[in-house]
Amino acid sequence: MSPLHQAALSAVQAGFESRFNHAPAGIWSAPGRVNLIGEHTDYNGGFVLPFAIDRRTVVALSTRTDRTVRVASSFGGEAVEMSLDELFPENFAGWSAYPLGVAWALGQFGADLTAMPGFEAYIDSDVPIGAGLSSSAAIESAVALALNDVWGLGLDRATLAKVGQLAENRAVGAPTGIMDQSASLLGQADSAVFLDCRSLEAEVIELGFDPAGLELLIIDTKVSHDHATGGYAARRTSCETGARLLGVPSLREVHVDDLPRAADVLDDETFRRVRHIVTENQRVLDTVRALRVLGPGTIGPLLDASHLSMRDDFEISVPQLDLAVTTARGAGAIGARMTGGGFGGSAIALVPRDLIPAVAVAVQAAFALDGYATPDTFVVRAAGGAAREA
Template sequence: MTETRGADAPPSTPSPTAEEARALLRERFGVEPIGTWSAPGRVNLIGEHTDYNDGFVLPFAIQQRTHVALTPRADGVARIRVASTFDDASVEVALDELDVLFPDRRDEVPEWARYPLGVAWALLAASGTNASDVTGIDLAFASNVPVGAGLSSSAAIEGATAVALADAWAVSLDRVALARAGRVAENEAVGAPTGIMDQMAALLGRADAAIFLDCRSLDTEVVDLGFEAAGLELVVIDTGVTHAHSTGGYGERRAACERGAAALGVPALRDVSLGDLDRLATLVDDVTFRRVRHVVTENQRVLDTVRTLRESGPTAIGDLLVASHASMRDDFEISVPELDTAVEAALSAGAVGARMTGGGFGGAAIALVAHDRVDQVRDAATAAFAASGFAAPTIFTVVPSSGAARD
């Protein structure tokens, strides 16, 4: 695969969210922005929990974005201030204190602020830049990426911060290096043991396409999705059940994957084939075996999905999406009743395929649906949630969109 370096530019018309970020910068810090930058959330079409196992994933950027307004500090003070529409309080840190805060004292910073501050810290380290050699900066964030829905609102913050600071500080790093900085921020500054898929999708997204990513080499290929030509919509059913990757469930799954790789004497589950599973069953407990089986079969499903999209188009990938959900429900055990209900309702209403997306323990399901069946899927999911006594889901469509850029 060849490495993708850039991303399509987003529409030039300022969005309401970009204007919110600008207004917040003025309100909190009394300064005018020199510009706004943004990065998208993402939907992972298929390939869940394969990224940190050096496997394959197939995400695409969506039209919902996080915007950041930025201005260099005029007082010459080497400090970074961050504000967000999510929190009434702002956070201010000296640039040379970032090394002290992260990772050992990260709990002294509110979790939302660890994302942009962590990116600043990682960006300076990745570029070999001393904190004393860059100007202080003020940042204000606004977003319309749903939080906790499995659409990677965190990587949208990281991606927007990375491109904004890279421009403001004249840091010469390519898109892959910026994605790596975002992953360092998430892993070490926030404390969430995630892989690099979300950051790569946010930085490298392309309109009307998915990014086929090899998480070991970080090579990428653009894969045309062809949803519109096939008369399909990608519907997101947000269950409203929130999740946090910095807490136990995610880390436990990752530890099980590491145990499985160690039992087979390989660096990562990427190196395990379907034919190795019988031997693994004799080496590990049942829970570890099922965790590994999900990752190994999910890697194969990603490869099969890419091939099927290229050979037969998107109407032929439905069974792969359904099999992915069953594997996450039964082997990886990261689904919840609301997600299962969403998937079952979408399929009963005629969706081509459906699955939960994101890290699990809540968040959203996705359904690939013919244009003329979107209303039926929406009605079926709403009715199924009501019948089960669940709070009503939020249902919307997403469009494969461009990656991080200056607005």
């Protein structure tokens, strides 16, 4: 265990003891994720290729002898308290909607909440909030794993991913797919999760970044996004409209060869939304094939093409993301793209290890020149998924 990881566990235990005046029954953690490629394809039944990162949310938790639930965090101010009998989405607000939403969602997957004890939980995290690295799924996955253990539910990780997605959709109000929770729960070190979001079949794909001398640089633009607001939902609605007008259950059934017909059937905006999903699905498949056969040094053009599609067809980029991508490419990255739901957050750049400092400096200089807030730049590595720590 690294000193940094041990410090995080000590901090969350101290936070729990300070708030609740006793030691927790256990400590669980779950990582954020970065999506290497496959954006907005998940809720269209398509393909994604995320990986869990070495930034984690940690939760200390204990059951109670009554039916009271109390949740607190290092970032949320006072503890939020309610009874399990009040655990409904309309009663949730703010950050506590994530852990409380998970407890409620477990009840939709077979947990008899009328028979469960209450609990106390304290949450800490080093996953940046609003950066497109899925801090929300990290909370949901850590809490889901903890409650699955202490309530003795016996749910598998694929089901816990569905629990987290339901909490995100209904308790938080963000119409996201299942990718984020799947990556957080199923991730493995040095590998990505190739997920078919229609069948929910998942396959671990070795990335091979380290032997190739490559690192994945995160460029957090500091432009915060919120999936519960209109842009994300509007894109999802456009995709559903496109599928309906094309006479298919989802855009998963539309292939690149079908795009000429789609152009005749759809208005220009809906067509461009559909074209992004269709071509992005193909890019995920091409990336998996390249990683298996040719190595990670060959995927740069696919990352670049993904960004252009999100910028021009799906229209979810912002000037800071575009600047991060073009600057990173100009400074030596072999490929770069925005990652996450869009409208802010982070870009990723696949960079030769010895060029990381130069790319980071170039991006920060470009942001300063254009008058933007200084971005955070840091390397992430593929890490293991959610786990009990203590």
